[in-house]
Amino acid sequence: MSFKTVEDPMHLRQALGRFATGVTVVTTRGPDGKLEGLTANSFSSVSLDPPLVLWSLQKRAPSLESFRSSGSFAVNVLGTHQHSHCKHFATPAQDKFADIAHEIGFGGCPLLTDSIATFECSTHSVVEGGDHLIFIGRVERAVYADGEPLIFSAGSFCVPALFPKPESVREASTAVQPAAIQRECCS
Numbered sequence: 001m002s003f004k005t006v007e008d009p010m011h012l013r014q015a016l017g018r019f020a021t022g023v024t025v026v027t028t029r030g031p032d033g034k035l036e037g038l039t040a041n042s043f044s045s046v047s048l049d050p051p052l053v054l055w056s057l058q059k060r061a062p063s064l065e066s067f068r069s070s071g072s073f074a075v076n077v078l079g080t081h082q083h084s085h086c087k088h089f090a091t092p093a094q095d096k097f098a099d100i101a102h103e104i105g106f107g108g109c110p111l112l113t114d115s116i117a118t119f120e121c122s123t124h125s126v127v128e129g130g131d132h133l134i135f136i137g138r139v140e141r142a143v144y145a146d147g148e149p150l151i152f153s154a155g156s157f158c159v160p161a162l163f164p165k166p167e168s169v170r171e172a173s174t175a176v177q178p179a180a181i182q183r184e185c186c187s
C-alpha cells in the first residue's frame with residue numbers, strides 16, 4: 001500500500017489508474033467543418049431520465065474550441081477489435097479520419113464503424129473542472145452491438161473475461177480464461 005500525499009501527481013495518477021474503465025473515441029465537427037476525435041476514458045453515464053452522459057477534455061487539447069462551439073458530440077465505445085484506434089486518436093494529427101472507416105451522424109459528428117456502442121449527443125452543459133472541461137451531453141440516439149469491450153487499467157489494455165462461476169455452474173460452461181493484458185501504449 002502506498003500512502004503518499006496527492007500533491008505528487010504521479011502518485012495520484014497511479015491511484016486513479018486502479019479504477020478500470022472502458023475506452024471511447026469522442027468526436028465532433030468543428031465550426032470550420034473539421035472532424036475532431038480523441039481517445040477518452042473519462043466517459044460516464046449520468047442520468048437515464050433525462051438521458052445524460054459526461055466526459056472531460058483537458059483544456060490544452062487542440063480540439064477544445066471545436067468541442068466547445070459545436071453543440072454536439074458522439075461517444076464511440078471501442079471493442080477489443082478496435083484496439084489500434086486508441087493510440088491513433090490519442091496522437092495529434094491534421095486529419096485523424098483519413099484512413100478510418102466512419103459515417104456522419106447527428107450534428108455532423110463522425111461515427112466510427114464497428115464500435116460496440118455509440119451515443120450521439122447534443123451538448124447539455126459544459127462545466128469547469130480544474131485543468132479539464134466537463135462536457136455533459138443529452139443522448140439523442142444510442143446504438144449498441146455485440147462485441148467485447150476494450151478495457152483500460154493501470155496504463156494497460158485488458159481483454160475482459162467473465163468472473164469464474166461457482167464450480168457446479170462452471171462444469172456445464174466453457175472454461176474461462178484470465179484477462180489478457182497487452183502492455184503497450186498508452187500512459
Ligand SMILES: Cc1cc2nc3c(=O)[nH]c(=O)nc-3n(C[C@H](O)[C@H](O)[C@H](O)COP(=O)(O)O)c2cc1C
Nearest residue numbers: 038039040041042056057058061062063090092186
Ligand atoms: C486511454 C486514454 C484515455 C484518455 N482519456 C482522455 C480523456 O478522458 N480526456 C482528455 O482530454 N484526454 C484523454 N486522453 C488523451 C487524448 O486522447 C490526447 O491528448 C489527444 O491527442 C487529444 O486530441 P487532440 O490533440 O485532437 O485534441 C486519453 C488518452 C488515452 C491513451
